[in-house]
Amino acid sequence: MQKVKLPKVNQFGFFEIRLESIGGLGANVAGKIIAEAGVVGMGFNGSNFASYGSEKKGTPVSSFIRYCDADRPVRINSPVVEPHILGVFHENLVARLPIMAGVKPDSIIVINTDKNPHTAREYLRLVGGRVITVDAIKIAYEEKVRMNSVMIGAITRAMEFMDKDAMKEAIRETLGKKYENQLKANLRGFEAGYQQVEIADFDEDGRFPFIPFKESTSQWGYLNAPIGGVVIEAGSSVIKNNQSSRQGKIPLFHYDKCIHCGMCETTCPDYCFKFIPKEDEKTNKVQMFNQGLDYQYCKGCLRCVDVCPVEALTEELEAEHEIEKISVRL
Ligand code: SF4
Ligand code: SF4
Known part of the structure; x- marks a missing residue:
């Protein structure tokens, strides 16, 4: 009832x-x-x-x-x-x-x-x-x-x-x-x-208008889709943005703990990390050094946190950090 x-x-x-x-x-x-x-x-x-x-x-x-x-x-x-x-x-x-x-x-x-x-x-x-x-x-x-x-x-x-x-x-x-x-x-x-x-x-004070609902339609149909259903947009390019895929958590990079082993870069599905060549003070050889990651491409899967052997990446709440400040541009 x-x-x-x-x-x-x-x-x-x-x-x-x-x-x-x-x-x-x-x-x-x-x-x-x-x-x-x-x-x-x-x-x-x-x-x-x-x-x-x-x-x-x-x-x-x-x-x-x-x-x-x-x-x-x-x-x-x-x-x-x-x-x-x-x-x-x-x-x-x-x-x-x-x-x-x-x-x-x-x-x-x-x-x-x-x-x-x-x-x-x-x-x-x-x-x-x-x-x-x-x-x-x-x-x-x-x-x-x-x-x-x-x-x-x-x-x-x-x-x-x-x-x-x-x-x-x-x-x-x-x-x-x-x-x-x-x-x-x-x-x-x-x-x-x-x-x-x-x-x-x-109150409805006129500051923002009512937006009518419009059903979204795909830009590709059977008449114009590329043969084989090829995805024609580039992956990790400047137009790609994975931020809305994150579920509130991010990997946070700690430079002082990093041993620059490259495990995170090898594991990351979206190539978020930035490594640059520098001379190593101990060996005098040029090596690749991890600078951190570009959060524009990070979808928050946290696989990098799992593989880092020295906890140089930790799982954190996104809301507690200013992404623009900690992001490294690729
Ligand atoms: S896996 Fe950890 S230690 Fe290795 S490069 Fe990445 S952040 Fe640094
Ligand atoms: S959380 Fe996932 S997407 Fe983001 S940097 Fe780590 S491995 Fe890459």
Whole structure:
């Protein structure tokens, strides 16, 4: 039986949520859990599906959730165009993709960021509405969980009609079966995400315009794609930017510990490190010396940290460092 009435619905009778993320952050699973909590726990009718490209870590992912009253059939199965709630799992997406499209002055944005809602509103260029910020990466790091449970907590806070226990039950059902040993930590992450939010409301003051949703179409089709499906863009070139693939962690280089063995450079899939030839003071021979890495190309896989034999590379939180200052231009 349906427990409560939905606070608002669109012209088709749906309350809609869109999650914007990158592969590897768990937005797909989060979408399933949020949909299940609404249907099983709250008694709504609902649906969920995700859209992603090559299912590769770091590539854009969207997940769409719809709720409607229990007596209404769900006959729409298209992307959510004008969400009542937009969940942004990775703030770098804002600058790279039109994820704010379709967000209306009465929408709620839940964004993973270490900034406050006022700063977030500026870079989101939000027409108006409610901004809820949560430092999901930091919480996930502290609680040793994946950040999707933290984001589910913050999104539950945004849905004032949602019973918190219904969401917890959906987490137990979905994550408890697969990752039983991590269930307690995930529930802790959920609770922290629910509690540790900052909320601010903004009037539609005309500073930023409404951006209509436009379905993205591929620039290559069967008429113009290169034969054999060749990727014609260069890999680690100046136009390539891997920053939005990182999931909040970076390798940090410590020059004083480095023995310049080259293991990191050999291992790095994106050739991020800069080595220059210099005369070695001890041997008087010219050798290659590691200067650090260019974070523009670093996707944060942390393989270099694993292989470094002397801990000259350490795993750190990206938010605690000024990337521009520690980056070495290739
Ligand atoms: S693997 Fe470690 S020690 Fe070797 S060059 Fe890289 S940072 Fe330096
Ligand atoms: S984390 Fe290390 S190995 Fe991975 S892309 Fe960045 S520099 Fe290369």
